[in-house]
Amino acid sequence: MRSETVHPPPRSGGVESSADTVVTELFLAHRLAMVRLAFLLVGDQETAEDVAQDAFAEVYRRWNRLADRGQLLPYLRTAVVNGCRMVLRRRTIVGRFRAHREVPFWSAEAAALLGETRREVFLAVRALPRRQREVLVLRFYLDLSEAEIAQAMGVSRGTVKSTASRALKVLAAKLQEER
Known part of the structure; x- marks a missing residue:
């Protein structure tokens, strides 16, 4: 997309x-x-x-x-x-x-x-802090690069990289505990 x-x-x-x-x-x-x-x-x-x-x-x-x-x-x-x-x-x-x-x-x-199958992931992403949620949506929904995400959010590429890493860890743990 x-x-x-x-x-x-x-x-x-x-x-x-x-x-x-x-x-x-x-x-x-x-x-x-x-x-x-x-x-x-x-x-x-x-x-x-x-x-x-x-x-x-x-x-x-x-x-x-x-x-x-x-x-x-x-x-x-x-x-x-x-x-x-x-x-x-x-x-x-x-x-x-x-x-x-x-x-x-x-x-x-x-x-x-x-879709019903994605509702659980959607709710888990919604529970993330704003910046983490924005990074994940821009990265995985719009398939933007780190540079494009940094430009859209007005932050550095390093901030995008570290925020995405933290968000994915939190999301994985949350989805794992719900299963």
């Missing part, structure tokens, strides 16, 4: 492609992947769709300020990861004032996305 950098369509008549055209093509090609990425990080489909939509809207709004339009997909991934972080921060704050924790809602669409 690895996809590379999105390159804007060729220029016609010396005029650069419009934001409308490029962002529309980007949306059509990568919307589902961005929703799935957000879903794996936030745990519910409605919020994931909102986060992904906001990321595409941000690319469109910032079109004239984007320095390297050949790097739209990495920018979009970073926007999705940051949007998920913001959602999770809000949930943490709200959770401090709630008496009970919300259990993730498993809609028919969400169940189809994950």
Whole structure:
């Protein structure tokens, strides 16, 4: 499922492609992947769709300020990861004032996305700390390299490597004890 950098369509008549055209093509090609990425990080489909939509809207709004339009997909991934972080921060704050924790809602669409056999792994990954969860989702779901993950998360490659190692150890132990 690895996809590379999105390159804007060729220029016609010396005029650069419009934001409308490029962002529309980007949306059509990568919307589902961005929703799935957000879903794996936030745990519910409605919020994931909102986060992904906001990321595409941000690319469109910032079109004239984007320095390297050949790097739209990495920018979009970073926007999705940051949007998920913001959602999770809000949930943490709200959770401090709630008496009970919300259990993730498993809609028919969400169940189809994950499949019954992967639900256990999904819940174990959801229980990981935010940074560990992000690294594993970017690595194993999007099949990104350490450098691409570091860019999306705004951390060093060494941080990605050590975080992934710790996360896999915790995940293996958790899944082993559940069996």
